[in-house]
Amino acid sequence: MRLLHTSDWHIGRTLHGTDLLAEQEQVLSGLADVVTAERVDAVLVAGDVYDRAVPSADATAVLDRVVGRLLRAGAQVVLTPGNHDSARRLGTFSGLLAAAGLHVRAATAALDEPVLLADEHGEVAVYGLPYLEPEVARHELGLTGGRSHEAVLTAAMDRVRADLFLRPGARSVVLAHAFVGGGMPSDSERDICVGGVDLVPAPVFDGVDYVALGHLHRPQTLSPRLRYSGSPLAYSFGEAGQQKQAWLVELDGAGLSGVRPVPLPTPRPLSVLTGELDELLADPAHAAAEEHFVSARLTDAVRPTDPMRRLQARFAHCVHLEWSGTAAAGDGRSYQERLRGRGDLEIAGEFVDHVRGAAMTRAERELLARALGAADRAEVLR
Structure with a gap:
């Protein structure tokens, strides 16, 4: 099984007021070529699909065209909302879209219901965790205490591990949008600090084969199985000269077998x-x-x-x-x-x-x- 880990597309974002839609569509459409060349089974988008909760018509049109190219190239697409997205809007028609191969995992109540992919080794369970705003998510997850990102993500991962326990032999992947300990931020991310506590310890994600992280715009490796892909374009001058990339994730019958970077083009440095x-x-x-x-x-x-x-x-x-x-x-x-x-x-x-x-x-x-x-x-x- 081959997965392409991306995140933080931020479709509709501008650079000091300059429209970037053309550059975004160029880079994101190029992912279809990677799907074809690398025989990718699924493209993962770990949050911040759009740059704002109510995207423009032009931004939604770009997403429509990009996803269409990815599906025609032969990959399924799994995406989750980030802190810039509206989960409810992004999740509209998710049931219908899944039939075409676009799996939008936007509902907190359903975060332990995986997208099930299959290869010659059996099932791969892909769990999409939408961005969990602590004050809202703790009620949806039934938490009586704990108002931090760590608390709600711990509860979410407990549900994921409980579901995974019922799927013996299944390999597992989690998409999450969070600031995980050891990550290095850039100056183009929106702060997700709540009550002074935004950092999530890496062990919260123990028990799965691979964690596709989003939120930080710099590609980085926290452990072999815990990585940020970073944004596909530079969204601030603090990222000037940074090579943007996606991660090509390979799973064999035993679990994670390898991860390697796939460099992305830079339309305008x-x-x-x-x-x-x-x-x-x-x-x-x-x-x-x-x-x-x-x-x-x-x-x-x-x-x-x-x-x-x-x-x-x-x-x-x-x-x-x-x-x-x-x-x-x-x-x-x-x-x-x-x-x-x-x-x-x-x-x-x-x-x-x-x-x-x-x-x-x-x-x-x-x-x-x-x-x-x-x-x-x-x-x-x-």
């Missing part, structure tokens, strides 16, 4: 450029970044005029800009201290100086004074 604006615009060393998504950190002593437009003239996909010049640092005073005893012109003038990193000229100050005076007169007339 991410680059972080640091330097003065004129240097970034002229340096030939940045030629490759002209086709990348770019985050620029400007170090000019004075904030340049219209920097984003000028950057995009060379780097068409520059989507983020910050200025870290010497004048950008604060002076240590509180907001109240900076305003005390000052008039409108002085306050507005200091704001302009701070934002630009250079003092206004006399002509600019006179223009600002006239504008403030006109605003005051208009207010009196009202």
Whole structure:
């Protein structure tokens, strides 16, 4: 049995306001080629299928096309909702979809009812745990105490192990969306901390052959049988240069027999450029970044005029800009201290100086004074 472990598709996510649907569809549709080349029996999606609970029509259309390609390539698909998804919406028509090979495991009450796959060695029971919000899931699971992720996932896994006990000889796989101890987060995940307790110890998942984890966007191995696949695309500049992948999981008659990474393509790489604006615009060393998504950190002593437009003239996909010049640092005073005893012109003038990193000229100050005076007169007339 061959399974392709993926997670955190986040269909509909943007990068600093830039639409990524085309890049997402390109990468996710390419999974169908992996299914064909590697003879994959099932594709697993461990949560955060969409980026928001109410996805756009365009995002749902991308999922429809991607899943259709995977099914036509010969794989079944098992997916679960993550903390970004609406479990109830994602689970709509799940009974009908299962007949076509798409198994949406979104109901907490049914988390111990596996998708049953079969090969020459017998059954493989695939349990999909939807993201379990502790305050909600503890009631659905009948817990009287325990308000942590550890508590609800322990109860869920107890149910899984009880069902597995009734299936002698069956190999087992669990999909779960959680922050498991030993995992390394990125800066693009949404916090799932509840009451200060979000970490789930790895032993909670003991007793199954493989655990396909989702939530953390960096691919990583916590143990041979406990892994994060990571997101298929980089969703923050903190992930620039990171090789995205899926895990190809192989099960033989005895259980887990091997796991190996399957690198995923990068439709448009991410680059972080640091330097003065004129240097970034002229340096030939940045030629490759002209086709990348770019985050620029400007170090000019004075904030340049219209920097984003000028950057995009060379780097068409520059989507983020910050200025870290010497004048950008604060002076240590509180907001109240900076305003005390000052008039409108002085306050507005200091704001302009701070934002630009250079003092206004006399002509600019006179223009600002006239504008403030006109605003005051208009207010009196009202």
